[in-house]
Amino acid sequence: MEKRFEDTTMEERLADIKKRIEAACKRAGRDVSEVTLIAVSKTKPVSMIEEAYELGIRHFGENKVQELVDKYNELNKKYGDSIKWHQIGHLQRNKVKQVIDKAVLIHSVDSLRLGQKIEEEAAKKNIVCDILIEVNIADEETKYGINPDELIPLFTELIRMPHIRVRGLMAVPPIVDDPEKNRKYFSKLRQLFIDIKSKNIDNGDNKIYFDPDNFNILSMGMTNDYEVAIEEGATMVRIGTGIFGEREYK
Ligand SMILES: *Cc1c(COP(=O)(O)O)cnc(C)c1O
Numbered sequence: 415m416e417k418r419f420e421d422t423t424m425e426e427r428l429a430d431i432k433k434r435i436e437a438a439c440k441r442a443g444r445d446v447s448e449v450t451l452i453a454v455s456k457t458k459p460v461s462m463i464e465e466a467y468e469l470g471i472r473h474f475g476e477n478k479v480q481e482l483v484d485k486y487n488e489l490n491k492k493y494g495d496s497i498k499w500h501q502i503g504h505l506q507r508n509k510v511k512q513v514i515d516k517a518v519l520i521h522s523v524d525s526l527r528l529g530q531k532i533e534e535e536a537a538k539k540n541i542v543c544d545i546l547i548e549v550n551i552a553d554e555e556t557k558y559g560i561n562p563d564e565l566i567p568l569f570t571e572l573i574r575m576p577h578i579r580v581r582g583l584m585a586v587p588p589i590v591d592d593p594e595k596n597r598k599y600f601s602k603l604r605q606l607f608i609d610i611k612s613k614n615i616d617n618g619d620n621k622i623y624f625d626p627d628n629f630n631i632l633s634m635g636m637t638n639d640y641e642v643a644i645e646e647g648a649t650m651v652r653i654g655t656g657i658f659g660e661r662e663y664k
Pocket residue numbers: 454456477502503586636637638652653654655656
């Protein structure tokens with residue numbers, strides 16, 4: 415019988431997740447070093463992030479810019495650049511400036527206007543910002559992300575921006591009871607990823623800033639479906655509840 419969440423320690427939960435990640439990699443014939451675990455710490459206190467850090471976790475995901483910035487300011491004093499922040503939630507244009515030099519990766523770019531804003535702010539700070547394009551993979555009305563049909567046109571625009579580096583794709587498929595139901599979406603995202611990676615992009619064109627070797631991140635899979643996502647090729651899994659427990663929203 416599975417233990418109740420309350421009866422486990424974070425150390426036990428992380429060990430269990432690592433074991434499952436390894437098993438999923440093995441089933442898929444992949445090396446475990448290909449998969450990065452992002453601990454999604456949104457709504458959770460700094461003390462729990464410190465606990466996870468002490469247990470070896472280095473990548474943390476946040477939805478809200480203000481929360482990411484606050485936690486960055488508190489924890490990067492202590493840990494320096496060894497702690498990495500991922501902006502995984504929807505990003506508003508007026509928040510771009512605050513987050514681009516604090517997040518190592520923005521997972522949620524889904525419009526040209528947002529891309530242009532990132533380009534503008536990154537240019538001012540003289541940095542190159544790593545991003546993923548978020549795809550609305552199941553065509554859900556309520557979800558963020560670009561429609562699959564519009565992915566290539568958006569990609570084609572973003573790779574013309576010198577202060578943006580497009581690193582891969584991200585998706586948040588439907589919430590399902592049976593993770594197998596999402597396998598087709600993970601597989602579809604991977605296919606879109608491969609299509610782009612193998613696309614013949616003229617690198618002799620000096621207005622294009624794209625290197626297919628750096629296009630190597632597939633961010634998909636959460637607490638309920640990360641094992642299936644890994645079997646389908648995920649290189650980053652974003653796990654919140656499975657590490658930190660249910661979230662309470664005030
Ligand atoms: C909250 C969140 C997660 C983590 O979800 P869990 O089901 O708690 O693992 C992953 N990705 C995104 C984009 C999220 O907003």
